[in-house]
Amino acid sequence: EIVLTQSPGTLSLSPGERATLSCRASQSVSSSYLAWYQQKPGQAPRLLIYGASSRATGIPDRFSGSGSGTDFTLTISRLEPEDFAVYYCQQYGSSPYVTFGQGTKLEIK
Amino acid sequence: QVQLVESGGGVVQPGRSLRLSCAASGFTFSSYGMHWVRQAPGKGLEWVAVISYDGSNKYYADSVKGRFTISRDNSKNTLYLQMNSLRAEDTAVYYCAKVTQITIFGVVITYDAFDIWGQGTMVTVSS
Numbered sequence: 001e002i003v004l005t006q007s008p009g010t011l012s013l014s015p016g017e018r019a020t021l022s023c024r025a026s027q028s029v030s031s032s033y034l035a036w037y038q039q040k041p042g043q044a045p046r047l048l049i050y051g052a053s054s055r056a057t058g059i060p061d062r063f064s065g066s067g068s069g070t071d072f073t074l075t076i077s078r079l080e081p082e083d084f085a086v087y088y089c090q091q092y093g094s095s096p097y098v099t100f101g102q103g104t105k106l107e108i109k
Numbered sequence: 110q111v112q113l114v115e116s117g118g119g120v121v122q123p124g125r126s127l128r129l130s131c132a133a134s135g136f137t138f139s140s141y142g143m144h145w146v147r148q149a150p151g152k153g154l155e156w157v158a159v160i161s162y163d164g165s166n167k168y169y170a171d172s173v174k175g176r177f178t179i180s181r182d183n184s185k186n187t188l189y190l191q192m193n194s195l196r197a198e199d200t201a202v203y204y205c206a207k208v209t210q211i212t213i214f215g216v217v218i219t220y221d222a223f224d225i226w227g228q229g230t231m232v233t234v235s236s
Contacts (some may be wrong), residue, residue: 035223045154050222051222056224089160092220095220100155103154
């Protein structure tokens, strides 16, 4: 099983700042099959990025993903108030078995 | 619009059973693999099970293998999760989720990234 470790656990930033979230895999993720999700309290997760760097439909271009192998990054270029949430990475390279990271909470400083 | 709606959650005693349903609309349900994902209170996301578009292939997380059964009825556009021998650690919000498909130069590619989620249904296992 591929274990995903996200860092930091909590990130405190202000609107307008740049956010960089990390996701590290215990072994190489096949074909960069890595996704990122945003989850707000009381809501289902929302797909932001798939294939490590492809934005899902309707996702603003301030969200970008990068990385390959075992190290992946989600970057939010300029934080908007609605971006403060919990973010999860997910690997699907060992499809159909998928695993999630433990999450990074992005909070307002 | 594309939508998934779960139902069937509730409070159940340890050792008892429960069946969750997920009603799909707005897309061709029979063309997509479907997953169940759960989230314990205050915790992260945990993958539970997956079923192929035609129901011929099913896979489970080790934590539920032998106790949970995923199934689907494509004539009713509905996904199911039969949960037996429930334990306190099964307490969670259960989400159904649809896999992502994209078309590149006429070729359909499927990814087990989830572009549509239901709103979730809460299952509480407690005596």
